[in-house]
Amino acid sequence: MKSYPKEQIQAYKEKNKQTGRLLIKCPDQPGIVSSVTQFLHKNEANIIESNQYTTDPQDGKFFMRIEFESSKLPEAEEELRNDFGSIADTFDMEWSLKGAYDVKKTAIFVSKELHCLRELLLEWQSGDLIADIKMVVSNHEDCKELVESFGLPFFHIPSNKDIRKQVEEKQLKLLKDYDIDLIVLARYMQILTPDFVAAHPFKIINIHHSFLPAFIGANPHKRAYDRGVKLIGATSHYVTNDLDEGPIIEQDIVRVDHRDSVNDLKKMGRSVERIVLARGVKWDLEDRLIVHENKTIVF
Amino acid sequence: MKSYPKEQIQAYKEKNKQTGRLLIKCPDQPGIVSSVTQFLHKNEANIIESNQYTTDPQDGKFFMRIEFESSKLPEAEEELRNDFGSIADTFDMEWSLKGAYDVKKTAIFVSKELHCLRELLLEWQSGDLIADIKMVVSNHEDCKELVESFGLPFFHIPSNKDIRKQVEEKQLKLLKDYDIDLIVLARYMQILTPDFVAAHPFKIINIHHSFLPAFIGANPHKRAYDRGVKLIGATSHYVTNDLDEGPIIEQDIVRVDHRDSVNDLKKMGRSVERIVLARGVKWDLEDRLIVHENKTIVF
Amino acid sequence: MKSYPKEQIQAYKEKNKQTGRLLIKCPDQPGIVSSVTQFLHKNEANIIESNQYTTDPQDGKFFMRIEFESSKLPEAEEELRNDFGSIADTFDMEWSLKGAYDVKKTAIFVSKELHCLRELLLEWQSGDLIADIKMVVSNHEDCKELVESFGLPFFHIPSNKDIRKQVEEKQLKLLKDYDIDLIVLARYMQILTPDFVAAHPFKIINIHHSFLPAFIGANPHKRAYDRGVKLIGATSHYVTNDLDEGPIIEQDIVRVDHRDSVNDLKKMGRSVERIVLARGVKWDLEDRLIVHENKTIVF
Amino acid sequence: MKSYPKEQIQAYKEKNKQTGRLLIKCPDQPGIVSSVTQFLHKNEANIIESNQYTTDPQDGKFFMRIEFESSKLPEAEEELRNDFGSIADTFDMEWSLKGAYDVKKTAIFVSKELHCLRELLLEWQSGDLIADIKMVVSNHEDCKELVESFGLPFFHIPSNKDIRKQVEEKQLKLLKDYDIDLIVLARYMQILTPDFVAAHPFKIINIHHSFLPAFIGANPHKRAYDRGVKLIGATSHYVTNDLDEGPIIEQDIVRVDHRDSVNDLKKMGRSVERIVLARGVKWDLEDRLIVHENKTIVF
Missing domain, CATH: 3.30.70.260 (ACT domain)
Incomplete structure (x- = not known):
């Protein structure tokens, strides 16, 4: 395998x-x-x-x-x-x-929630996502065994806001050593510094667990629940210095109803997050995206 | 006919x-x-x-x-x-x-955009929307001929913010004379006063032309275009005193892409608006909605 | 109006x-x-x-x-x-x-079910369907008043299988007199002869009330109900001599469940039929369709 | 892990x-x-x-x-x-x-295509599919490593039509030894005998890679391509003795267009197959399904 x-x-x-x-x-x-x-x-x-x-x-x-x-x-x-x-x-x-033979060297960043990482790895394994995955980086060790079972290098770089600079130095060194073309934030819950972002213009894709611009920021499912929405969504976008404000690549939604708790929304959200992220990543890998005035052209 | x-x-x-x-x-x-x-x-x-x-x-x-x-x-x-x-x-x-035989006496309020009114009238005419439509009220005369071609009373009540009080007095008298159970704002572009709203608790349904809470307020399609979203939506909701903040009844979306202009978004939005409003109105007419803590239970 | x-x-x-x-x-x-x-x-x-x-x-x-x-x-x-x-x-x-200024001269054929006709007329009236509608032809009189309320000519040509030849002669004469470019069968329940079809290659669009090739032929909703499907659909297609076998233009579906009776399926089907037909007709009117080997390229 | x-x-x-x-x-x-x-x-x-x-x-x-x-x-x-x-x-x-604490003992049967198996394992691993998976059975060894990396027993039982009886005897023994409640055919490409099916009434769930009853039988994607459909689907259903005729549990579709080859349809089909199967399996595991007259009630 x-x-x-x-x-x-x-x-x-x-x-x-x-x-x-x-x-x-x-x-x-x-x-x-x-x-x-x-x-x-x-x-x-x-x-x-x-x-x-x-x-x-x-x-x-x-x-x-x-x-x-x-x-x-x-x-x-x-x-x-x-x-x-x-x-x-x-x-x-x-x-x-x-x-097209110049397959993009890709790094995946992840924290504790692994559904997006799993989707990317399985799509990759079945040949439906053409990336040269060079590493998975995490501030936790939850996915170590999973990543290594796919034969991929795993790097554990613990992080918190006090050591952000040192953490990013380590990350930047890795990205440079492996000559990475694309960074995928697959539910990576650390904020990146402006320097880090500036070093990778339109080369970082993030998944946000809401239908942006609704519920920008933290806890979107809790806020969606409180507002009583009938659909929840997910958004994949390039990362810029404005939190959740970068060019949107793809969005999709799933229907919810009054019976669904915050936990249900999270669970249902996971399905749509992983699909929206995988779709966006594939389009980038196939060079189908052009950014213009904070929007994406998807060819 | x-x-x-x-x-x-x-x-x-x-x-x-x-x-x-x-x-x-x-x-x-x-x-x-x-x-x-x-x-x-x-x-x-x-x-x-x-x-x-x-x-x-x-x-x-x-x-x-x-x-x-x-x-x-x-x-x-x-x-x-x-x-x-x-x-x-x-x-x-x-x-x-x-x-169930107690069919709700219904008033429809509309301004210049007629797609939602048309949907309601056609669904009503084909027997798919069981309402006793007593009147269509508008601050313009654009729909007069349409409404009367359906054999329904049309009331033209011109409006502007200086005469809001007098306008609402006329409207309230009409609603009372006809013993109206349900008021549908089918793209009615005048703001209702707190008194008017308070007189009809959870008896006024509005259609907002965005996927709330995204693009609350005016010009949602222009703002959706500027943000570069990949889906646009519509929301039907009960009207409360907080603009676009009432309990959401139904939402739906339609996919858009980079080729779509603001005008295209408006045009595509019309399709989803009329469906989302008609669905919400039907559920109310069938007594399928219970409001609880600014949310709707849809049975 | x-x-x-x-x-x-x-x-x-x-x-x-x-x-x-x-x-x-x-x-x-x-x-x-x-x-x-x-x-x-x-x-x-x-x-x-x-x-x-x-x-x-x-x-x-x-x-x-x-x-x-x-x-x-x-x-x-x-x-x-x-x-x-x-x-x-x-x-x-x-x-x-x-x-593009050469707007297509269009004829709509309809029988007793009027939802597709209504959709086309309303989309046309709101400027979202750019056709030069020259006539509505029906074997019944149910839509006469509706059609005339839109200021359009209505032609009543009663039909049955014994007089098919005479009926089609009348229809062909009308189509020729008005130099018709596109014929839309908006739930027209009469079978066209091979001669009629051959005279209008890829100029006749039909709506079939199922997700073809499922439930080809008559009574698709009854058969969908009996099979216990969880989605029902509609298909717009060009008419060729093989019943329901012409090039598919557009399809869409709507979710149903065990509570829905055959009548519910018909009602829900109407929503998707009118949308699928209108979409297909618009694409033809905008010259977005090319037929190749019994398939459509949709540009 | x-x-x-x-x-x-x-x-x-x-x-x-x-x-x-x-x-x-x-x-x-x-x-x-x-x-x-x-x-x-x-x-x-x-x-x-x-x-x-x-x-x-x-x-x-x-x-x-x-x-x-x-x-x-x-x-x-x-x-x-x-x-x-x-x-x-x-x-x-x-x-x-x-x-509800009586979690169903489950067996998964699979052949060479692993996307459905992967979906079930990942949903199970993330706690979104509550099954007590006792075994994965395959007539090939392609998934052995995958299954064992999840800590689950894998049984390789090579099969062909000449030894069907012996193969099923082995399978039946396994199912009995582990007291299996639910058998999931996750793209298992062998036909089951009437005896095998009769021994597990409404306890076998299969995924068919088309929107049944369209494209019943083999090669649905090739036939969907040849027919030029605009949507392809998948169907999860209980297995009865009539091939692809058992009670439908769930269906969904994905949009395709003229650019998509048979291979593209297969690839896009995989996404919808795995979701439709996982949804159906979850409903069974939560005892949400009642069969009546070859249909399912989904509660």
């Missing part, structure tokens, strides 16, 4: 070795699509999936994601990027061009 | 002439159900549907709704009530016992 | 007078997108929305829908089409290029 | 040691509820949750589930049953009276 995902990731890389993904964000203007598709055509690329969006027909922003196959990949990846640079300059683009 | 609903309501009354509904709220204690069912048994009542709920096994509140058929109805309705009074006293109950 | 939608449609046409829609279906091959976007670029067109899909990276079919604004529209619509013809020939395309 | 669920189950038993559940099915007639509640009253029982349902006001079947707390439990459980027997006889009841 333990080596299964590694083999799966290898098979995925092999299968997608000629698959590239191009993400673009720029001021809208005539000729963008035409230039991009000519570039791909010239590079023997076959478009597999293409999505675009313009904020506003006039004076708007243009966004595009193209997944393509090119016989030049993976060898000429760097060359393709250089080549595309001049088009990007012409249209003043923010952009990235990467191989 | 015009007389159709009246005939339908007559047929409904005839079909349900022996159907009664008993609603109970009291401190939980042993023997309640036993006493109630003995009372019904003694009165030749056959239970059609029964629901109960206790807030807490110890020291809680007990709620019950029973729909029954009794050959003593409708003639002995008053007698049944008198008879039940002594049980009610024993257990310190708030309660009501009514005939 | 009556003239409202006509003004709305006029306003819509005015607002979209430079908006065009290009739909393409052809064998996948390199260079398609590049050629199309160059064509648009050359014609001063700004892409508003673009969707594409390929059935299979190798040896597949390619589908595309582009909505664009061009200052050459509406005057040069014919010229644009001629111009595009040579690209279309190169890539062996099935295609259409039309103005 | 391994001993966690056992402690949890112990804690659950301790917490619910005075909680009983009464299930009743009998011909409807006056006086049932009254007699039952008097019985409970006499036995110092406090009703926590009560549900009832009558198929038809006249000449129907009556169903009831009551969850109660009584200081006489668990000691006088047998005495309560004896006591209730005379009421049951009077009303010709099928019934059961059990302690």
Whole structure:
């Protein structure tokens, strides 16, 4: 069992070795699509999936994601990027061009509630979440045995607000040592410092256990219960310095009723939290997300 | 077409002439159900549907709704009530016992947006919403023709904050003249005074065009757009003096994405608003709602 | 009220007078997108929305829908089409290029159940369904008053299986006289002959009151009740000669439970039927549907 | 980690040691509820949750589930049953009276696809599924390591149609040795013989990977793909001798679109299968299900 995902990731890389993904964000203007598709055509690329969006027909922003196959990949990846640079300059683009085979190195942070971690590990194990999970980090030891049963490294870094700086130093060192691309806060109950967040712009995904912006902050289920809502939700979002205010990636809800206690809400919330987080993480792993003005474009 | 609903309501009354509904709220204690069912048994009542709920096994509140058929109805309705009074006293109950044939006299208030009014009228016309609609009241004339095409009285009472008192006097007189049981605010954009609200405790249902408590107040769709949410919602609730803070009856949501403009959110919101309002109104009309501590029990 | 939608449609046409829609279906091959976007670029067109899909990276079919604004529209619509013809020939395309301002002339067929008709009329009246409704045709007179209250022509054509041929002749004449683009069967309970269907390929949309292919044929709600399903559904689809076997456009479901009688299922079904039909009709009106191998691509 | 669920189950038993559940099915007639509640009253029982349902006001079947707390439990459980027997006889009841502390001994059967097994194990491990899992049985060894990492016994019984009889003899012996109450077929791909099924009436729950009765039988996702459906589903049901025809417990669906391949449908189906199965299993474990005429009442 333990080596299964590694083999799966290898098979995925092999299968997608000629698959590239191009993400673009720029001021809208005539000729963008035409230039991009000519570039791909010239590079023997076959478009597999293409999505675009313009904020506003006039004076708007243009966004595009193209997944393509090119016989030049993976060898000429760097060359393709250089080549595309001049088009990007012409249209003043923010952009990235990467191989789908470049599976993201991922770290999962978790505290005592393990349902989100479990979901991610199982989706990963069954090959439905394509990540190169390098570590699970926790301020508690509750998940140590679980993580290690999946053959993954577990790091226990006890934390409290007095030693936050030292804790984050340890964490940052780990993230750097393993060259982490994506950090998933799978019910990690410690606040991150502005420095930590600033070091990973739109590379940290959190799950909040409410339908934001309702019940921002602590104890959302208790407050949902007190308000007598008929639906509870969960929100996955990129972390910015404003608590629970970062760009929303995905939300979903579950129906509750008057019979449900605060504990029932927590229990039912767990189902929707783990699904909303896993969905958001998958979209990031597949480079389907572009952030614009504190919102996400999901392609 | 015009007389159709009246005939339908007559047929409904005839079909349900022996159907009664008993609603109970009291401190939980042993023997309640036993006493109630003995009372019904003694009165030749056959239970059609029964629901109960206790807030807490110890020291809680007990709620019950029973729909029954009794050959003593409708003639002995008053007698049944008198008879039940002594049980009610024993257990310190708030309660009501009514005939299902006693269709609620209903007033609909509306302003310029007509989608909720239309839904209610169509559901009523097709016999899926059993109300005795006595009037539609508006501060505008946009819906006059629509309302009258359904054979219903329309009252135009222009309004603004300077003449609120006079407006409400006119409205209150109408409500009294027609002996109205239920007021539905189907996107009525005027604020009601505390006096008006206090005169109709848990008899006014409003639709709010957001998933409360998110986006309480004005312009929820604009604010939902700005926040970049992935779902928008609607909430039907009883009106109390705290704006958008009354007991929630029903909520639902619809998925949106980055392509949707504020106008799209409004358009998509209309679908869910009309459904959430109609559902809440039906439950009230069927006496399925009990209010407790600013929440609703939905039986 | 009556003239409202006509003004709305006029306003819509005015607002979209430079908006065009290009739909393409052809064998996948390199260079398609590049050629199309160059064509648009050359014609001063700004892409508003673009969707594409390929059935299979190798040896597949390619589908595309582009909505664009061009200052050459509406005057040069014919010229644009001629111009595009040579690209279309190169890539062996099935295609259409039309103005969004070319609102589809629509006929609605209905029998005795009116919920779907009502939904379409209300969505149309509130400007959320952009159709030029030319007529409502029925084999009964139940909806006559309703239809005429919306200011629309109503045609009563009684029908039974013995006079099917004569009935369809009358209907075909009407459809031809009004140059109808789209026929909506809004719970029209007569079977159409193969000739009638063949004369309107993928121009007839039907609503079936089950989640196809479950409960194909008659009495789906009775059969759903007997089977004890926990969800019931509805399906809108294009009509082909195989009963209930045409390309599915949209489906949705609603939860039911053991307490629901066959009549309850019918009632709950009505809510989902009208929504599923309206959604499908809107997509067709916006040219969002491409049929391929008895399936629909929904852009 | 391994001993966690056992402690949890112990804690659950301790917490619910005075909680009983009464299930009743009998011909409807006056006086049932009254007699039952008097019985409970006499036995110092406090009703926590009560549900009832009558198929038809006249000449129907009556169903009831009551969850109660009584200081006489668990000691006088047998005495309560004896006591209730005379009421049951009077009303010709099928019934059961059990302690909630009597956690069901459960066996899970699985083949090569493990997503449903994983869901059950994780829900069980987090205390959201209260079962006493005695064994996991498989005709393959794929899940051995997974099962044992949860501290549970795994039995590998290879199977094929030639040795079905011997295989079932082994299985039946295991089920008998461990006194199993509930068998869950979590994607177990072997057909059970009529004898095996007959030995466990309404004690075997299966998950079918379609929205029954659509796509009954093999390869539902391939057939759903070919038909071009817009939703796919899953169904949990009790197993009877008619393949996929047993009483439906729960169903749910997930939206798909034209871009989704057969493999995508399988992947998306897995999410809904595991949830639909887990929900059905929980309801059985909580004695919320009564079977009547090939349907389930879910209380």
